[in-house]
Amino acid sequence: MTEINRRRLLQVAGASAAATVFSDTVARAAALPASRRHGSIQDVEHIVVLTQENRSFDTYFGALRGVRGFGDPHPAMLSSGKDVWHQSDATREVLPFHPDVPDLGSRFVVDLDHSWGATHEAFGNGRYDQWLKTKTPATMAHFRRDDIPWYYGLADSFTICDAYYSSLLGPTDPNRYYMWTGWDGNDGTGGGPDLWNGEVGYSWTTYPERLQQAGISWKVYQDSGVGLDQAGFWGWTSDPYIGNYGDNSLLYFKQYQNAAPGTPLFDRARVGTDARHGDDFFRILREDVRSGNLPQISYIAAPEAYSEHGNWPVNYGIWYAAKVLEILTSNPEVWSKTAFIINYDENDGFFDHLVPPHPNTPQIPGASTVSTEDEYYAGADDVPGHFGLGVRVPMLVLSPWSTGGWVCSETFDHTSIIRFMERRFGVHEPNISTWRRSVCGDLTSAFDFGHRRMALPTLPATGDLAPPDRLRHDDYVPVPPARQRMPKQESGVRPSRPLGYRLDVAARVRQATLGVEFSNTGRLGAHVQVRSTSLAGAPYSYTIGAGDSLEASWPLGESYDVSLHGPNGFFRRYAGTTSTTPVDVDLRSGRSGDRVHLDVTNTGGGTVRVQVADAYSKRSTTVELRAGRSRAISVDTTGGWYDVTLTSGGDAAWVRQLAGRVETGRAGISDPQLAH
Numbered sequence: 001m002t003e004i005n006r007r008r009l010l011q012v013a014g015a016s017a018a019a020t021v022f023s024d025t026v027a028r029a030a031a032l033p034a035s036r037r038h039g040s041i042q043d044v045e046h047i048v049v050l051t052q053e054n055r056s057f058d059t060y061f062g063a064l065r066g067v068r069g070f071g072d073p074h075p076a077m078l079s080s081g082k083d084v085w086h087q088s089d090a091t092r093e094v095l096p097f098h099p100d101v102p103d104l105g106s107r108f109v110v111d112l113d114h115s116w117g118a119t120h121e122a123f124g125n126g127r128y129d130q131w132l133k134t135k136t137p138a139t140m141a142h143f144r145r146d147d148i149p150w151y152y153g154l155a156d157s158f159t160i161c162d163a164y165y166s167s168l169l170g171p172t173d174p175n176r177y178y179m180w181t182g183w184d185g186n187d188g189t190g191g192g193p194d195l196w197n198g199e200v201g202y203s204w205t206t207y208p209e210r211l212q213q214a215g216i217s218w219k220v221y222q223d224s225g226v227g228l229d230q231a232g233f234w235g236w237t238s239d240p241y242i243g244n245y246g247d248n249s250l251l252y253f254k255q256y257q258n259a260a261p262g263t264p265l266f267d268r269a270r271v272g273t274d275a276r277h278g279d280d281f282f283r284i285l286r287e288d289v290r291s292g293n294l295p296q297i298s299y300i301a302a303p304e305a306y307s308e309h310g311n312w313p314v315n316y317g318i319w320y321a322a323k324v325l326e327i328l329t330s331n332p333e334v335w336s337k338t339a340f341i342i343n344y345d346e347n348d349g350f351f352d353h354l355v356p357p358h359p360n361t362p363q364i365p366g367a368s369t370v371s372t373e374d375e376y377y378a379g380a381d382d383v384p385g386h387f388g389l390g391v392r393v394p395m396l397v398l399s400p401w402s403t404g405g406w407v408c409s410e411t412f413d414h415t416s417i418i419r420f421m422e423r424r425f426g427v428h429e430p431n432i433s434t435w436r437r438s439v440c441g442d443l444t445s446a447f448d449f450g451h452r453r454m455a456l457p458t459l460p461a462t463g464d465l466a467p468p469d470r471l472r473h474d475d476y477v478p479v480p481p482a483r484q485r486m487p488k489q490e491s492g493v494r495p496s497r498p499l500g501y502r503l504d505v506a507a508r509v510r511q512a513t514l515g516v517e518f519s520n521t522g523r524l525g526a527h528v529q530v531r532s533t534s535l536a537g538a539p540y541s542y543t544i545g546a547g548d549s550l551e552a553s554w555p556l557g558e559s560y561d562v563s564l565h566g567p568n569g570f571f572r573r574y575a576g577t578t579s580t581t582p583v584d585v586d587l588r589s590g591r592s593g594d595r596v597h598l599d600v601t602n603t604g605g606g607t608v609r610v611q612v613a614d615a616y617s618k619r620s621t622t623v624e625l626r627a628g629r630s631r632a633i634s635v636d637t638t639g640g641w642y643d644v645t646l647t648s649g650g651d652a653a654w655v656r657q658l659a660g661r662v663e664t665g666r667a668g669i670s671d672p673q674l675a676h
Contacts, residue, residue: 053309054348066494066670089132111310112349116170135349141478166390179414182431240304357527366541438525576654615643
């Protein structure tokens, strides 16, 4: 076991004379040594999960350096012909905007519609074009670094996941059921599925019950409010500064409601502090950390005012999260073995530009090489549709094995937290669907258990972010500016975790048909959405499991323009007319990641000239191909990233664009184009 150097702790804690205990806490957390007895996930002895409320990734981090935010070079295109940022309600168009008010982090920003029906309507069967109609223009508002510097500082000090999605296109409770049970009772048994925060009492098995049976310790940290029972609404009270806001969703399960004092389900899920009578709602957590009795699995449910749910200020949530981090790092031995996750249950009604991965359904054509069972709701109580994935939300991984300001771009959702626990403690959760296990990872790629990068950040104090009163305040409704323009993303790159994707696409246009073959030789499943304004029935959804291949084809009109969007910036575009430029383009990549190779073949009867442009080097070259001839073209990558566009001087409509990252098993950098 690693022995913590107490002198080093004091050095870190005193690194900045101007810093407060809160900013010192983050510096200390980033510098304290990790337990490295095994050099693997087995060094993690405590997993702590703080799940906050209702913010999308773009809302908080779209402007952050080195993540897939406002600088995304290949956003989805809408049926209007404009990119996904240009949301319209048929009377006006609104781009993402930063509200022109001081101290946005302390504003009581309005709560937006985040129901199952409205969110599916915004999703529009994958068209993703009804956000303004269903969510109002406020959906496009976003924060910047100067509004929430502490969260940006955490991202710069630890690891941010920029492909973490909520689990369901809908509200809080169903998303939390995915985090606590692996699903929403999707098969209709045990009282599920719940699409509306029904809270009527459910009975399918939860993951903490499986942990309990396996002898793994766990606990929910919360405040009791006016009582953690039915009369007290399970911690949801009229006083937003106490209680748990009803966010301990285990208490909506009958086995917890019926548990008696002295039993594990009661003692670990229905006990909390008593802030109503002056208790500190961090007391139990602080005592457990101080005594070395922090459970192996911990869940934290904040009171309403600190949950970041609209209309509560993000600054209140930052103050709360900073207190949790302060406590976890107050015992260096505990922190050296702890993974602390800050995530968000759903997006409220706030916009995010990445179309979530989704299975093919009766409304969304496509195919999957893995089973999509239990991923579709066909009931009569609300609009039919797929359960998820939901909208992308923020996710920060704070631990001694995730320092250094990394980005991890593997696709995750709330079930990934369970799977991380599975990997560490060996307790399987059978509720997680086959499709979700294929598409979503297990969080291990967000950690580096073999090495460690030092980071001593300078962060602002958070003590003054505590609520100045105990009142509810009126909504602040963000209003788009009269003159709009796309926000800028911070320049620069950040270190990027290696991923297990290795997806290839071979595309051919033959006899007015576009045919593609997806080949997945990676260790992760991949979802690809096919978007087009020219293909009937688009968009399409395809899931290619690890080691699988899949073929698809679509009839074309005289002209076509088809785009494929996959994980971690994977992008292909095929445009042209069916009567000209008979050229095939295939991409090969070596394991070194230093370059990609294009095989360009003229399948027609005449000579063609093709221009090849590299978006990173800004260099281009022209090749001439006689009938039936091929040419191999090598293009250097930039940190493993490639973005190559081929055009034809004799055919303005013909375009082939191929972009993505070559995975080598080694760490790299984020996409350098994200700042453009």
